[in-house]
Amino acid sequence: MSVPQSDAGPYSAMLLAHARSSRHQQPLVHIDATAEAVNALCGDRITVMLALSAGRIRDYAFQAEACVLTRATASLLGDWLPDRTVAQVQALRAGCARMLAGDAGASMHLGELAALSDLVQYAARHACILLPFAAVCTALERSAHKHAEDCR
Amino acid sequence: MNAPAAILAPDFHALRARFPLLSRRVHDDKPLVYLDNANTAQKPDVVIAAVDGFYRERNANVSRAVHALSEEATNLYEGARSALARFINAPSAQELVLTSGTTMATNLVAYSYLLPRLRPGDVVLTTVMEHHANIVPWQIVAQRAGASVRAAPVLDNGELDVDAFIAMLGPQVKLACVTHVSNVLGTINPVARLAAACRRKGVPLLVDGSQAVPHLPVDVRALGCDFYAFTGHKMCGPTGTGALWARRGILAQMPPFFGGGEMIREVRIESSTYADPPQRFEAGTPNIAGFVGLAEAVRFLEGIGMAAIAAREQELLRHATARLREVPGLRILGEAADKAAVISFLVEGAHAHDLATLLDLEGVAVRSGHHCAHPLMQRFGVPATCRASFAFYNTEAEADALVAALRKARTLLA
Numbered sequence: 001m002s003v004p005q006s007d008a009g010p011y012s013a014m015l016l017a018h019a020r021s022s023r024h025q026q027p028l029v030h031i032d033a034t035a036e037a038v039n040a041l042c043g044d045r046i047t048v049m050l051a052l053s054a055g056r057i058r059d060y061a062f063q064a065e066a067c068v069l070t071r072a073t074a075s076l077l078g079d080w081l082p083d084r085t086v087a088q089v090q091a092l093r094a095g096c097a098r099m100l101a102g103d104a105g106a107s108m109h110l111g112e113l114a115a116l117s118d119l120v121q122y123a124a125r126h127a128c129i130l131l132p133f134a135a136v137c138t139a140l141e142r143s144a145h146k147h148a149e150d151c152r
Numbered sequence: 153m154n155a156p157a158a159i160l161a162p163d164f165h166a167l168r169a170r171f172p173l174l175s176r177r178v179h180d181d182k183p184l185v186y187l188d189n190a191n192t193a194q195k196p197d198v199v200i201a202a203v204d205g206f207y208r209e210r211n212a213n214v215s216r217a218v219h220a221l222s223e224e225a226t227n228l229y230e231g232a233r234s235a236l237a238r239f240i241n242a243p244s245a246q247e248l249v250l251t252s253g254t255t256m257a258t259n260l261v262a263y264s265y266l267l268p269r270l271r272p273g274d275v276v277l278t279t280v281m282e283h284h285a286n287i288v289p290w291q292i293v294a295q296r297a298g299a300s301v302r303a304a305p306v307l308d309n310g311e312l313d314v315d316a317f318i319a320m321l322g323p324q325v326k327l328a329c330v331t332h333v334s335n336v337l338g339t340i341n342p343v344a345r346l347a348a349a350c351r352r353k354g355v356p357l358l359v360d361g362s363q364a365v366p367h368l369p370v371d372v373r374a375l376g377c378d379f380y381a382f383t384g385h386k387m388c389g390p391t392g393t394g395a396l397w398a399r400r401g402i403l404a405q406m407p408p409f410f411g412g413g414e415m416i417r418e419v420r421i422e423s424s425t426y427a428d429p430p431q432r433f434e435a436g437t438p439n440i441a442g443f444v445g446l447a448e449a450v451r452f453l454e455g456i457g458m459a460a461i462a463a464r465e466q467e468l469l470r471h472a473t474a475r476l477r478e479v480p481g482l483r484i485l486g487e488a489a490d491k492a493a494v495i496s497f498l499v500e501g502a503h504a505h506d507l508a509t510l511l512d513l514e515g516v517a518v519r520s521g522h523h524c525a526h527p528l529m530q531r532f533g534v535p536a537t538c539r540a541s542f543a544f545y546n547t548e549a550e551a552d553a554l555v556a557a558l559r560k561a562r563t564l565l566a
Contacts, residue, residue: 043535067503
């Protein structure tokens with residue numbers, strides 16, 4: 001039995017494919033920053049690993065025990081992150097949050113992540129979508145903090 | 153000899169029609185299948201009318217003014233206390249402290265009863281299957297006193313390891329706490345046996361009755377516990393209502409938890425004296441309309457009969473369990489011999505939240521997540537489950553709708 005897309009709700013073929021793929025899940029050999037984020041609603045957890053140089057993200061990997069929406073977002077994020085700066089990542093996170101809050105214009109610069117705009121109506125699941133962003137931003141903040149400490 | 157009068161079984165189909173919300177349609181006009189009763193129950197017309205009628209005709213504060221409205225409101229509020237006492241067969245309505253729910257009740261016991269008695273090295277005994285409301289309050293006061301919280305284990309089938317619980321009742325245990333019915337597993341714990349063991353060891357027992365009072369006949373005298381906490385909104389009453397029952401002698405020893413109006417005898421700037429229980433623990437204006445509605449819920453449930461409700465829900469549990477077992481890859485968490493109509497399940501290859509979202513799109517409302525029971529999730533090594541929880545107004549057809557929706561969701565996700 002196949003399920004028509006009209007009955008699949010937030011689970012588009014694209015998101016399901018990302019959630020099922022193993023892309024960006026090979027642990028990095030060199031890790032400059034890492035962080036775990038936990039969804040308090042369901043106990044889902046994601047750990048992200050970042051390799052950084054010259055203020056840019058060079059490589060990214062994640063490991064997740066999580067739902068389709070978290071895993072798909074983490075995979076989409078992996079396609080977007082290489083060569084991005086900290087400021088760009090923070091702007092992306094804010095843009096995604098605004099998009100999910102209903103600001104249609106916010107999706108303009110999100111690339112393939114703009115597909116997440118289909119999930120605006122599933123407000124109870126927004127925490128699932130934003131979980132990988134939280135982990136990446138926490139890892140970057142820790143890295144910045146460590147760098148500041150090292151420079152003292 | 154006259155033939156015994158025929159005992160008519162309640163007409164559950166007709167009773168279902170008394171719940172306006174159950175005729176709602178959701179998501180492209182699909183009929184709502186409400187299977188989230190362990191989260192909160194729906195409200196019958198009489199409860200809705202009682203709350204509405206209170207605000208239309210009787211709204212006034214309680215126990216303060218001498219005018220007619222205040223007297224009527226006070227009588228209704230105290231009538232709710234009496235109704236709740238009768239419902240759980242408490243010896244006296246004065247042993248019922250009206251609270252906002254179970255969480256406030258357990259916190260009241262934690263701060264007012266337990267904290268003054270705790271010493272470094274003491275232990276609060278609970279179980280791995282508890283709701284956070286029966287764990288976290290004990291942790292907070294135990295940390296303040298240098299005491300600790302320990303938890304009796306749960307067996308693989310979801311039953312409490314009763315022997316372990318009893319063996320853990322050492323001399324350092326100052327309070328034991330157990331749920332009557334697990335909100336995740338549906339396990340009905342043998343409270344009377346646990347209470348007897350606690351009495352032998354001189355340990356007071358608190359029972360979380362949130363999931364029991366709406367579904368089983370509860371008799372606190374027969375159970376033999378010392379505290380019984382429960383909530384109103386799971387038993388067809390309004391949210392923000394509940395109660396703590398405790399023996400009169402225990403309540404009399406407890407100092408106030410909240411201070412304010414209504415709970416005092418005399419106030420001077422230097423110090424105050426306090427009212428007798430239960431008013432000592434009811435500072436401030438209570439949820440009067442809520443308790444008026446809850447009293448109506450009690451009368452509604454009494455009219456059906458709790459034994460009949462329990463029997464009907466067992467029929468639903470048997471049917472739903474059998475049907476769910478037909479779903480490939482589905483595993484039920486909690487298969488205690490004595491179990492209420494709560495079914496937690498996992499489906500191989502499908503996350504609980506994803507399943508619940510797809511079930512919702514078919515009109516089937518279940519809860520997914522950790523159900524405020526992290527230690528139990530850790531015990532079974534899962535982050536989350538889906539939970540279908542039934543009430544007497546549910547039907548076998550609704551269990552079938554759950555199964556059909558699950559099969560469809562599984563096709564997409566698994």
